[in-house]
Amino acid sequence: AGEREQLEFQAETRQLLDLMIHSVYSNKDSFLRELVSNASDALDKLRLAAFQDKDLDADTADLHIEIAVDTDARTLTVRDNGVGMSRDEVVDLIGTLAKSGTAELRRKLKEAKDAAASEELIGQFGIGFYSTFMVADKVTLLTRKAGAEQATRWESSGEATYTIETVDGAPQGTSVTLHLKPADAEDHLHDYTAEWKIRELVKRYSDFIAWPIRMEVERRTPATDDEPETVTVETQTLNSMKALWAKSKDEVTAEEYTEFYRHVAHAWDEPLETIPMKAEGTFEYQALLFIPQHAPFDLFMRDGKTGVHLYVKRVFIMDDADELLPEYLRFVKGVVDAQDLSLNVSREILQQDRQIRAIRRRLTKKVLTTIKDIQASRPDDYRTLWSEFGRALKEGLIADTDNRDVLLQISSFPSTESAEEQTTLAEYVARMREGQKQIYYAAGESRQLLENSPHLEAFKAKGLEVLLLTDPVDEVWTAQVPEFDGLTFQSVAKGEVDLDTDEDKKAAETEREERDKEFADLLGWMAGILGEHVKSVRLSTRLTTSPACIVGDDFSMSPALERMYRASGQ
Ligand code: ADP
Ligand code: MG
Secondary structure (H helix, E strand, C coil): CCCCEEEECCHHHHHHHHHHHCCCCCCCCHHHHHHHHHHHHHHHHHHHHHHHCCCCCCCCCCCCEEEEEECCCCEEEEEECCCCCCHHHHHHHHHCCCCCCHHHHHHHHHHCCCHHHHHHHHHHHCCHHHHHHHCEEEEEEEEECCCCCCEEEEEECCCCEEEEEEECCCCCEEEEEEEECCCCCCCHHHCCCCHHHHHHHHHHHHCCCCCCEEEEEEEEECCCCCCCCEEEEEEEECCCCCCHHHCCHHHCCHHHHHHHHHHHHCCCCCCCEEEEEEECCCCCEEEEEEECCCCCCCCCCCCCCCCEEEEECCEEEECCCHHHCCHHHCCCEEEEEECCCCCCCCHHHHHHCHHHHHHHHHHHHHHHHHHHHHHHHCHHHHHHHHHHHHHHHHHHHHHCHHHHHHHHHHCEEEECCEEEEEEEHHHHHHCCCCCCCEEEEEECCCHHHHHCCHHHHHHHHCCCCCEEECCHHHHHHHHHCCEECCEEEEECCECCCCCCCHHHHHHHHHHHHHHHHHHHHHHHHHHHHHHHHCCCCCCCCCCCCCCCCCCECCCCCCHHHHHHHHHCCC
């Protein structure tokens, strides 16, 4: 055996552990789901690795998960014979919280109002393994990577440090042993050494796991007149292993869907919407998609994760299969099980595959129509959905011209109509003034800046509604989307804005000509002074109280877009 090293947790990890140890969460039970979920992932990975590398010296004969309890020692062990981890992987994956969102999580935890809010946050940031410290005062992990000779033993009591050593003679895979906190004699509901408790937790949280979850249980046959009591030990499989996506909707309960969502999305909350799909015919597949209630912290990070896992005939192939949904739907989680793909399929092949492209089109349409249904029938859920994912969905206005119409229909925007409520384009159109031929918008950094902008004055004065767009992506889609419902989008800061009816216009024209004459000297003088900095100096119809403003050409970049391009070095 190698030397035993003592290493320190990073400050961030320590804070999270501290939070777990002193956790007041009601839902301590969920540690078991996290361990089983990790074990299941490890088995998926091993099957795939063995399939891709025929020379891998791995034992794949009886892949399973095992739960063992020692009542006297008060330990609970979850064991798998999956892919395992190398020593470096243990340090990276278990010893540190390498995830980029840690700082963000800490900031949000500070802001969290109550335990429920913290619990939700922890779910979003996925610190699965550490949840063991809610119930254990010491955790031992023993792991041997498939194909490797030596194993690694990791141990921590969840305080400042952990120990790690290289050991011999461990079986392939990983076992995690929890040294349970002292029992609370009153609290039978949280006795994790009780068989019934483990049965219940597996059934509730992990029934669909595709690998057998086994436990040794004692069978007692009561004494009869002739025979004394007998106790035999037998191994039972606790889960049904049914793939939820292969079942029809009415065979599955909402709780089962929720637990499955938590497993695939690594989440703790409930899905906002569950979307089961089934296609028969040329391309046969089943899909089970979820729209979460919360955006993940990395939704707008470059290497943020996508969320649909690919299976082929029930066999896990890969997580985050980018080809199954367009990037702007990266917040959607779930699985797709395709019947006719090769188990060998690689990410490169996926990009070319006709079947995958057909599936992607169908899934995209289905997700968008589902959002449209939510918008029509569940306004509160729609508002949640839009505030969490609207910014991502608006990227679709640029990227996905095929679905632009429905994307425009499901979008909503802040506007001058209301300080609190956003408006859909259809609602905007319904409120339009007679003779209005365009949808007006102002784009900039904040609502406040836009509201104080001189460009809005004439619109305010005439009672015309203006969309107030403050996301960087707004600058881009408004420049690319030609129209909604036959109406073009017009920036209040660009070009000639036509606010008047035809008669108004004739009158204004005459007046303007007169005023142009009147001010010709002033305009000429100003143009001379401003010189190259401007294209021309004109009298304005758009101002009512400010003396002057700068406007762009119809085709020029707005100041915000200029800033965006400059920031990205273009
Ligand atoms: P997550 O599962 O969301 O990645 P966890 O904290 O549950 O986060 O686990 C961290 C990582 O540790 C996993 O991604 C995996 O790489 C590794 N890991 C955890 N448990 C196991 C296991 N039983 N076998 C192999 N690797 C594991
Ligand atoms: Mg996990």
